[in-house]
Amino acid sequence: MSEIPGDLKFLKSHEWARLEDDGLVRVGISEHAQSQLGDLVYVELPGVGDMVQIGSACAVVESVKAASDVYTPVSGTVVEVNDALSDKPETINEDAYGEGWIFAVKPSNPEDMEALLDPDAYAELLDEEDAH
Amino acid sequence: MTEMTVLNPVHRALGAKMVDFGGWDMPISYGSQIEEHHAVRRDAGMFDVSHMTVVDLRGVRAREFLRQLLANSVDKLKVSGKALYTCMLNPAGGVIDDLIVYFLDESHFRLVVNAATRDTDLAWIRQHAALFGVQVEHHPELAMIAVQGPNARSKASSLWPAELAARALALKPFSATREGALFIARTGYTGEDGFEITLPGTDATALWRRLRGAGVQPCGLGARDTLRLEAGMNLYGQDMDASTTPFEAGLAWTVSLDEGRDFIGRAVLERQQREGAPRQMIGLVLDEKGVLRHGQSVHTAQGAGEILSGTFAPTLGKAVAFARVPAGDTGTVSVDIRGRQLAVRVVKYPFVRNGQACAGVSLAIAAAC
Numbered sequence: 001m002s003e004i005p006g007d008l009k010f011l012k013s014h015e016w017a018r019l020e021d022d023g024l025v026r027v028g029i030s031e032h033a034q035s036q037l038g039d040l041v042y043v044e045l046p047g048v049g050d051m052v053q054i055g056s057a058c059a060v061v062e063s064v065k066a067a068s069d070v071y072t073p074v075s076g077t078v079v080e081v082n083d084a085l086s087d088k089p090e091t092i093n094e095d096a097y098g099e100g101w102i103f104a105v106k107p108s109n110p111e112d113m114e115a116l117l118d119p120d121a122y123a124e125l126l127d128e129e130d131a132h
Numbered sequence: 133m134t135e136m137t138v139l140n141p142v143h144r145a146l147g148a149k150m151v152d153f154g155g156w157d158m159p160i161s162y163g164s165q166i167e168e169h170h171a172v173r174r175d176a177g178m179f180d181v182s183h184m185t186v187v188d189l190r191g192v193r194a195r196e197f198l199r200q201l202l203a204n205s206v207d208k209l210k211v212s213g214k215a216l217y218t219c220m221l222n223p224a225g226g227v228i229d230d231l232i233v234y235f236l237d238e239s240h241f242r243l244v245v246n247a248a249t250r251d252t253d254l255a256w257i258r259q260h261a262a263l264f265g266v267q268v269e270h271h272p273e274l275a276m277i278a279v280q281g282p283n284a285r286s287k288a289s290s291l292w293p294a295e296l297a298a299r300a301l302a303l304k305p306f307s308a309t310r311e312g313a314l315f316i317a318r319t320g321y322t323g324e325d326g327f328e329i330t331l332p333g334t335d336a337t338a339l340w341r342r343l344r345g346a347g348v349q350p351c352g353l354g355a356r357d358t359l360r361l362e363a364g365m366n367l368y369g370q371d372m373d374a375s376t377t378p379f380e381a382g383l384a385w386t387v388s389l390d391e392g393r394d395f396i397g398r399a400v401l402e403r404q405q406r407e408g409a410p411r412q413m414i415g416l417v418l419d420e421k422g423v424l425r426h427g428q429s430v431h432t433a434q435g436a437g438e439i440l441s442g443t444f445a446p447t448l449g450k451a452v453a454f455a456r457v458p459a460g461d462t463g464t465v466s467v468d469i470r471g472r473q474l475a476v477r478v479v480k481y482p483f484v485r486n487g488q489a490c491a492g493v494s495l496a497i498a499a500a501c
Contacts, residue, residue: 093164
């Protein structure tokens with residue numbers, strides 16, 4: 001498994017969140033999640049302006065094998081979506097932590113980030129899943 | 133208990149992602165499932181299908197037994213090596229399994245049946261074979277490798293001695309030749325040309341390695357599923373089962389109501405042929421973005437049905453599916469995907485044959501199938 005970037009936080013359901021300098025939180029799915037799903041063929045994006053609640057499903061990623069909800073790690077307003085994924089959903093397979101971001105939220109409650117898993121805790125969670 | 137084919141260590145060494153498939157630990161892909169799919173459509177790929185069950189039937193009344201056991205007519209098999217695709221039905225006309233039967237000689241036929249239904253099938257076959265004095269030999273020691281794609285036959289036959297290679301290349305579709313325990317059939321489950329090669333398990337790893345050396349791409353069950361669905365082929369347990377007749381599963385072409393042959397399930401099929409089956413299987417294409425999947429509900433002018441097999445079709449770049457819906461004119465059809473009703477087109481399948489989209493499947497001009 002590749003290194004997890006140190007500036008990311010995670011939900012147990014394998015979404016990542018990155019707090020950026022401008023205060024936006026960018027969201028995607030983890031390297032582990034894309035690898036489990038396999039080749040992605042479709043991404044259903046939220047709408048810009050949507051109000052989202054922490055832990056609610058607001059996007060869907062579909063691979064050949066399965067459809068999976070994407071939960072938002074923070075509450076707030078969706079301010080950007082990655083439209084490029086509509087034509088190239090495989091970008092998530094190729095660069096889950098970079099070009100494969102899915103949406104960005106202007107958080108309504110900055111403390112939401114503190115409740116998320118840090119990279120070490122997330123790596124530990126993956127080890128536990130592997131053990132089962 | 134999980135079962136493993138003799139090639140299991142080879143898959144693991146290749147880094148395959150393994151899944152449970154009907155009690156078997158099998159590779160779903162070795163990397164990208166879509167690339168494996170394209171390898172079969174464009175060049176050559178191979179699948180470990182050693183979980184399939186090989187059954188030899190021996191006895192002078194073998195043909196007579198199969199006339200009763202199978203819904204298709206073994207009387208179509210006249211030349212040694214010829215194969216036939218057929219269903220095996222229960223008395224209610226429900227499909228116990230679909231299988232391929234090979235005619236080898238008058239006292240030797242070979243069946244290849246599904247892995248997930250092995251125990252039920254063997255019990256059913258043995259029960260009826262006993263009445264005809266036919267011996268039922270299950271061959272778990274045999275392995276099977278399917279080599280499929282436009283270049284599959286030339287790549288595979290390059291590994292064989294000249295005489296055998298010539299014989300294999302001369303095979304007509306749906307027929308087989310033997311060389312000792314090596315059994316080469318020009319059959320498959322992908323909509324492409326190719327061979328299904330049955331051989332002793334002890335020889336399987338060597339053949340797999342030599343095929344790799346000849347440039348054949350290892351492919352997992354993920355690609356096998358998208359290839360067979362594009363090719364319009366049913367999957368037992370998903371597209372039909374013991375509560376479905378062949379007429380309700382798009383398999384009328386495999387039923388032979390030939391005169392005087394009293395096969396198991398015939399009475400129900402004759403009634404359905406007279407009165408019409410209550411349900412039908414249709415092919416669907418979704419032109420919008422999204423993926424059709426097993427279990428989604430389907431709305432037609434005649435009422436509701438559901439998606440049986442559904443997937444993203446890599447050759448077409450859009451989703452296709454089989455659905456079972458009430459009989460009659462379907463009218464405008466839609467599918468419920470996460471609460472949204474998306475319009476789908478009803479099309480004739482196969483969706484893809486020999487690498488090309490079939491007429492009516494793509495909106496653009498396509499090959500006739």
